[in-house]
Amino acid sequence: MGTGEPNDGPEGDLREEAERCLRALAGEHARLRDDQWTAIRALVVERRRALVVQRTGWGKSAVYFVATRLLRDRGAGPTVIVSPLLALMRNQIDAAERAGIRARTVNSANVDAWHEVYAEVEAGAVDVLLVSPERLNNPDFRDNVLPDLARGAGLVVVDEAHCISDWGHDFRPDYRRLRTLLGELAPDVPVLATTATANARVTRDVAEQLAGADPLVLRGPLERESLRLAVVRLPDAERRLAWLAERLDELPGSGIVYTLTVAAAHEIAAFLRDRGYEVAAYSGQTEQAERLQAERDLLDNKLKALVATSALGMGYDKPDLGFIVHMGAPQSPVAYYQQIGRAGRGVERAEVILLPGPEDRDIWAYFASLAFPPEPVVRTTLEVLADAGRPLSTGALEPRVDLNRGRLEMMLKVLDVDGAVRRVKGGWVGTGHEWSYDADRYARVAAARAAEQRAMLDYIATGSCRMEFLRAGLDDPAARPCGRCDNCTGRHWPAEVSGASAEQARERLRRPGVEVAPRRMWPTGMSDLGVSGRIPADRLAEPGRALGRLTDIGWGNRLRTLLAEGAPDGPVPDDLFGAVVEVLAAWNWAERPAGVVTVGSRTRPELVTGLGRRIAQLGRLPYLGELEPAGPAVPRRHNSAQRLRSVWSALTLPAELAETVAAAPGPILLVDDRTETGWTLTVAARLLREAGAPAVLPLVLAVPN
Template sequence: MTDSRASALAILRTLVGRDDAAFHEGQFEAIETLVDHRRRALVVQRTGWGKSAVYFVATLLLRQRGAGPTILVSPLLALMRDQVAAAARAGVRAVAINSANAHEWAEVLAGLRSDEVDVLLVSPERLNNPSFRDEQLPTLIARAGLLVVDEAHCISDWGHDFRPDYRRLRELIAQLPAGIPVLATTATANSRVVADVAEQLGGTDGPGGSEVFTIRGPLARASLRLGVLRLPDSKARLAWVLSHLSQLPGSGIIYALTVSAAEDTAHLLREAGHEVHAYTGRTDTAEREQLEQRLKSNEVKALVATSALGMGFDKPDLGFVLHLGAPSSPVAYYQQVGRAGRATENADVLLLPGTEDEAIWNYFATSSMPVEPKALAVIDALGSTPLSTAAIEARVDLRRTPLELLLKVLDVDGAVRRVSGGWVATGDQWTYDSERYERISAARAAEQQSMLDYETTSGCRMEFLQRALDDDTAVRCGRCDRCAGVWYPTGIESDAVAAASAALDRVGVALEPRAQWPGGMDRLGITVRGNIAVSERIEQGRALARLTDLGWGGVLREVFAPATPDARASPALVAACVRVLADWGWQERPVAVVSIPSRERPLLIASVAEALAAAGKLPYLGALELIGGGPSGGAGGNSAYRLAGVWERFSPAGLDLPSGPVLLVDDLADSRWTVTVAGRELRRAGATAVLPFVLALRG
């Protein structure tokens, strides 16, 4: 045994707490590549194989030889927390700098200066924070002993979870002093992603003495028992979970495709007596940390999660993973089911696909790609004087989240740069790479079809997933529902059907009133700022449902689909709206009904307004008058532009408003500026209060 191997083995045994621990095939080879040969390595191995052991062991060996700290780029806070805890067990002094621990940054930086830190975990977003990038990062790069890129498929356009910030790592790697090893790790990369990541690391993946040493292992997960159960609708899927959740082994994760689906499902299961909670992008950091710990300690049966709970979450004995709706690719699916059965002989994995899956995939598939006119507008809006994101919003009609994503893409492309105080243009020529985005779009469409093929395959499901990741060791697993027959129950209890039906038939979502005008409105010719005057505000309103809801959301998605012709509301839809009003609990009953004129669905809105007026025995006064052709712009813009598009476009002239509150009816609320401005006009015309009611909330 070489000195390096003996030292590495001793560290490994401390890490796992077992005197008989041995390296898995490929682990020491990766460590040796980094420590003895100071090369760049890419490790593609299944979840649970021990990729973190490679970089922790390599870190301590390098530190013993006088190297500086390891920089570990990690994409998720949950993953960072697990990595810090795992490092501590191995005697590795690991600290993190991220958005959740700003109060600890001074202490972390002091530890780095005094060489008391072995591993610094940072998010890819932190690498472009101006003060960190310009003040701390150069010193860290100069002192670094090892750079680790975890979940490295995020680097690649072709990875299932591509993130623009990860593309900056190529620049970071180029700045490393000669001889500093680099390790990239992932469990979910097909051959195209492997080649792309290898190129980002500064080399090529292929024969002939490639600079990047690549280790790829078999991706089969012998502990997982895979299955697919097709049910007719969301009611049946929820009823199945209600019927059988208690029978599933241990504790687990139930994945949903949208935040509202996760929250609705968790609420239903809790009502039925199951200890479950929602875990989504809307869950605050402290609660996420608490929920992760409760799942690890088996205090909950399940977390109902979006993809926010995914990469790197480590509960070795996780007993099951359910999917209510399918992810958009087999690669993404493999990544999520890989949370289960990492240190157990058996874990159950069941997919319950939904009819709405493809519509949700298509939305997310396009949201991360820049649109050329918007990109050029952002570049044109910037100069040498820094502009904040809020200031850019007043110049370019983009909402905050897509604007921030676009700025990251343009930053990585070199067209803009984040500096103290905001964003500036670099002056470098930027050309929209239409060919690249067309290729990405085509690849994602192919991945979606592959996921549909997985659902219907007659062959082994694990073998299918392995081949989707270009694993040429794939063979039949002998355990899935195609190899061994259906292993999951298919019956649904009648009580569960009734409970699911009742849950999906719930109506009523709060519509919160706007209280402040957007900043920068003077640039758009509108002289409002600060708080909206209380005397001109609308009250808290109601919507029948969100478009993303499991129950009435599905009905409303069909109503608002582009191909659906305008028509009067169905009796069932009207009855549901009446139920919302019956449960409203307003302080003062409305005295009249007014509608917002719709150019796309006049029959729908008029019929709902008339029906609500008749049900409440109230006068329907008609629709507000459109001024100057009515609202301009469309859905998806930011607050400033959406407000500008509806400003002074409605008039209550001609409506005989009685004294008292008015019920204001509209079809769809997105930014809420339409009902805010229309309600303001009614208040200025004498309405003592405006109670907005819309059929649907977007998102």
Template sequence: MTDETRTSALQILRTLVGSPTADFHEGQYEAISSLVDGHSRALVVQRTGWGKSAVYFVATLLLRQRGGGPTVLVSPLLALMRDQISAAERAGVRAVAINSTNAHEWGDVVAALERDEVDVLLVSPERLNNPTFREQQLPALVARMGLLVVDEAHCISDWGHDFRPDYRRLRDLIAQMPSGVPVLATTATANSRVVADIAEQLGGAEVVTIRGPLARASLRLGVLRLPDSKTRLGWLLSHLGDLPGSGIIYTLTVSAAEDTARLLRDAGHAVRAYTGQTDTGEREESEGMLKRNEVKALVATSALGMGFDKPDLGFVVHLGAPSSPVAYYQQVGRAGRATENADVLLLPGTEDRDIWQYFATASMPDQARAERILSALERERPTSTPALEALVDIRRTPLELLLKVLDVDGAVRRVQGGWVATGEPWTYDAERYSRIAAERVAEQQHMIEYETTTSCRMEFLQRTLDDETAAPCGRCDNCAGAWYPTAIAADAAASAASSLDRVGVAIEPRAQWPTGADRLGLPVKGRIAAAERPLEGRALARLTDLGWGGTLRELFAPGSPDAPASAALIAACVRVLAGWGWKERPAAIVTMPSRRHPQLIESVAAGLSQAGRLPHLGSLEYLKGGPEGEPGGNSAYRLAGVWGRIGVPDALADDLAGLAATKPDSPILLIDDLVDSRWTITVASRALRQSGAAGVLPFALAVVR
């Protein structure tokens, strides 16, 4: 790089960071030079806060000054895009985004690109396969692209397989680009295996890799092992106010985030829940409140992660451990980016392994399911995702993931109107997925070892990420002693116990028959008649809840023996009924037949019958051998599996007729063990309504989600 160019680069950097004395960190100069002067393909692996965004913003303006086209920045998260656009504006970079939340602005963005008024275009990896973008805008953009940036590039590797399959599409994009267009991949979390994989995706031996030490001197790491959820929440209630500044409390599930946020708010703490199910506008508002220190913490799932930029974030607490040191390092890297000190504490949970296993198996492509999709798709006529859902017994979320995997593999293609098969041969890569599964197991074990190590925790993370500069930090609890209090206030413990003992989750009634049910031979379509659908129901808890969820997970775990409900469980069910707030009190109880938990259901019915002085009229019956298929599943197929297979015995029908004569407005309480798709209780309620029940109030011990 010439002195003149370095001077220009330094001026841009100082404008970006807002300091007239700023200078390049070690490696930044080399990365910018390799892109601007060498037109190279570069991989930058540097710790969070090092300044990876400065590399691509400075390089962008330098390349634009030399007549280059706009930079295309592939960015995985909306929160990250928002922060990147804000940072670009500070540096005088004209940055715009095309994503799912600003469709009304796409026309303006395309027009600005055509006028060459855009320096950086931010897109998600999925946008690269949007038919309109791919066919109408991407070719022209590729032809004049000045720089391609792949942010959070670890997602291009196996580590990010279930997070964003579309990252694997970038290899094809790079192959289409004109020669001489520089490519930059950046990440803060990559071990040697991931680095090698990314380098191979970017062109192998031609890639310039700039890797720095991953130690974060500002972070004070610690692990506090507590016996159960009650004591972990009690600790948080006791000591959240003592943690420095504002921060993030990470949980492993949506329900844990919502429950924890509610508990902390009830105790007077200014916190908000932030999950993948939170409304986009509310998420933006919450991010802003945290940045302005208007809340003490956001209680978040991994939806708040990569790229979220609050330089003075004071702490990160984990209620439950992520499944790998890579994920953990990524999340704790939110803290202490521009402060001398930040506290990072892990409170591992006994349920962590079960949650890791659930997410690992739920996201892995399944060969039989993939082949069903390929058999259902035609080469010429597009099939929409809802229509395809009705042809294969796969729920929407895993169906969309499998379609992305098959699309990246070239077996299917997204077009206007849906999906088509390409006709290209496709083979399930069993070796690859077996390797991924084995690597995940190994990473989970590394996380357990991090929790239990007696050596330096920062050094452990560095070594796990293959950082050869790893050395003791002198600050973590193993190096310098426990820096966190361990006492739990009595009132905090009581509040946590009370919160975890909360019961009652709404079961919303199905109002619409599933799309495609008629194609499976079912005589239903459109809205479910009000006279046939159940009323709003209740469950004791979700399986993912921190409180009763643990008890219920044990009850419904594979291989758990059937047994009568405990007195505590029945008492909790009675509390659900006491707080229900129904318009009409039920007149009697009816139970669902159960293959796996007959004693459990009957004991709950007996307990509620006695407590509520409600007659137990008996059980429904299975017809034609009972329901087919697995619980949950695709809506149309699950409905088909229970349709015509649940009936009302004659004696029960007679009782319902008598009840209708004496209490014509009183509903029936229908008791089941587990609710997932809600089609079983929908069909059962319809049968009861057709036999004379004035209404049906479903009650279940647990809902799956």
């Protein structure tokens, strides 16, 4: 950690106490760096507000855990840490517990434990309470818990503080609620904001939002001596995928392969598995239990790589991570630096390779289209809420506002922070407060994003030092040539791939249909249903297939029209059925299906049943029947636990169908119109497997993305 020596006197005694705490936290040989001590002293002695901008691996968590111990020993209340990735801090929490620092969390994954945690905080039995930023805008938490935390906190920590800023590469509206929390703190409650990725503009913005006079700002050099940066330019996706498959074994240890989209993460992971690699896909859509298992497997070196979106980023701590490969360039050098900072923290050398693609700019343009909506859309939303006279859920707003769920929720959070709407039990209400559309600010943010994208293209093209380029982009005054990257050394990775590998990659990318990965873990908190942990192998579905993604620019247009809410039911169109036949023909299943079963549908019975019967007829398979819908219609839910609970009893297996399934001599082809969370297919497969089906092969028309 460092070699600074304690001073004599009371301050020297305090530093020695801090050193003892650090050794309990990080090991007998750990020592505080002078700048770490400067931050701790500012918090504990001066009770100041501080912003620490230091590279990944510098020891920011040591600052707030040591400060917590010192403050608690002097009678202060618990530390409240706001962090976007609580699950990824488990190792830090474990380390804190070993040092005698009692840490608990409040987030969407442990709802059942909230009251217990709050009681422990009230009783003074908790030293550190970790809170997800989303909790700050939960009505119960905001109105009933947050005021008590503000009154009783001994220290407030804002982790990944660049998320506060519009200018940060990972702006999150929920973080804006922090201004309310910070504004309600007593003047002598210290505040620490930390980040590894903030340029001068973000640093100024965050420092201003700390809502305190004269905040301490500690910026350190961003050099990472273990990283070997390189760019490999290949003409198309097939050759980039082939290059990765041929070179992955040459990369040291285990690492991360970053992708720009969820679909790419699954596609690349599937191809690498076909080539014999132990890899797993990881994204924001991955069920939490599966995420945690994948993280543990990577930590334990059971995987060569996680193929991940940016959902695996801030906070993930694996010191011996040996490589980072990007299949596609992030939108900014700042975001790129943040992601590559995961590697090489505990090893002398880590390879960092960027494989840019011509489609990157199209993906950037898509993300740019998700910026804050134009004023007429915002005004419409405010009018709808004003006219309703009651709270409206996001789902109730969707039919009346021309935005998808993600953009609508983001807009409402921004409006909430601006005071124009308020989240309450049952949804959202308008406040009636005057609100102005800050077009100039949104235009400035858009222009900054465009400049970052140009800078990313400059990074790819530069013939100068790559690390110096990134550090200069973060306004690091100590930026200088690293002497290690491909441009500094003149040693570039070969760009050649074999014809056989390129052909295999081409076949994978052009294969009809989309693989539908089965759910393998039950959500947490399902003990009342009698399930937990891994789904038993004899109850699992096999990897399935979908015709296409609703976000595809090809089949997606047709599928969105066909499956739109309120669209009329009817037989599957011939062109779609022809494409489904291509998907079935390309499906390399271990054993041919022995029968077809459909998922009973209330909204599209003709489409789903007709599709199943038509497949059975063409394939000369018996149509065995359908799983019948039971009870009231199941609402669409995006929370896995709620979705599973709602579909658990929504399907029944008729006795006659159970008999025919049990008698079937092979796998069952399970047909539905679409899958979103995967839980309907999981429950349906479980019913069929319990009835005796040796395997279940799900087939749907569409997946979300």
